[in-house]
Amino acid sequence: MSLHRIIYLSTAADNLSIDELKQLWIKAKSNNEKINVTGILLYIDGxxxxxxxxxxxxxxNLFELIKIDKRHKSIITVYNNTIDKLVFPDWSMAFSSTDYKEIQKLQGFENITRKNMSKIDDKTAIIFINTFVESHRNEVVYT
Ligand SMILES: Cc1cc2nc3c(=O)[nH]c(=O)nc-3n(C[C@H](O)[C@H](O)[C@H](O)COP(=O)(O)O)c2cc1C
Incomplete structure (x- = not known):
């Protein structure tokens, strides 16, 4: 068995409501539980x-489905490759909603904007997620 990780950025469809976002996450989480996929979904200002x-x-296969999902657009693949070890083995799909103002408070990410977020590399993305989770433990839904 070969382990794989995908990291991507995208922009939510203009008409995606908070309710629909919640439904999306609930469904993703329950699907992932069945297929042993783990990870985190962060919603940042849309x-x-x-x-x-x-x-x-x-x-x-899941990424092929996600890519054609009309609930988001402008998908930028940051990483799509084989890995030795899972970095988020415990969460079928953790979720948190935040904004750029909030993440600019994180050490090392003071200059992050929508524009330069699109140039993030895989290692920085993982450091970013870990830094965010560390400082926003209570705002991340894990289960
Ligand atoms: C931003 C975003 C993230 C998603 N993440 C997942 C996911 O982690 N797992 C998943 O099964 N579906 C995810 N989806 C939904 C898929 O695109 C697709 O709708 C779903 O897998 C279909 O499931 P179903 O065939 O059981 O209805 C995501 C969709 C969007 C827009």
Whole structure:
């Protein structure tokens, strides 16, 4: 079995309501539980940053579905490759909603904007998520 990780950024569709966002996450989480995919979905001022990991074929097939989902657009793949170890093994799809103003308070990410977020690399994305989770433990929904 080969492990795989995908990290991407996207922008939510203009008409995506908070309710629909919640439904999306609930469904994603329950699907992922069945197929042993783990990760985190961050909603930042209408942008998504998602990391998900698991068995290669399953993860790649899921990404094909996610890419054609009309609830978001402008998908930028940050990472799509084999990995040795899962970085988020415990969460079927943790979720948190935040904004750029809030993440600019994180050490090392003071200059982050919507524009330069699109140039983030995989290592920085993981550091960013870990830094965010560390400082916003109570605002992240894990289960
Ligand atoms: C930003 C975003 C993230 C998503 N993440 C996941 C996910 O982690 N797992 C998942 O199964 N579906 C996810 N989806 C939904 C898929 O695109 C697709 O609707 C879903 O897998 C179909 O599931 P169903 O065939 O059981 O209805 C996501 C969609 C969007 C827009």
């Amino acid at each position: 942008d998504f940053l998602q990391i998900f990991e698991g068995e290669k074929e399953i993860v790649q």
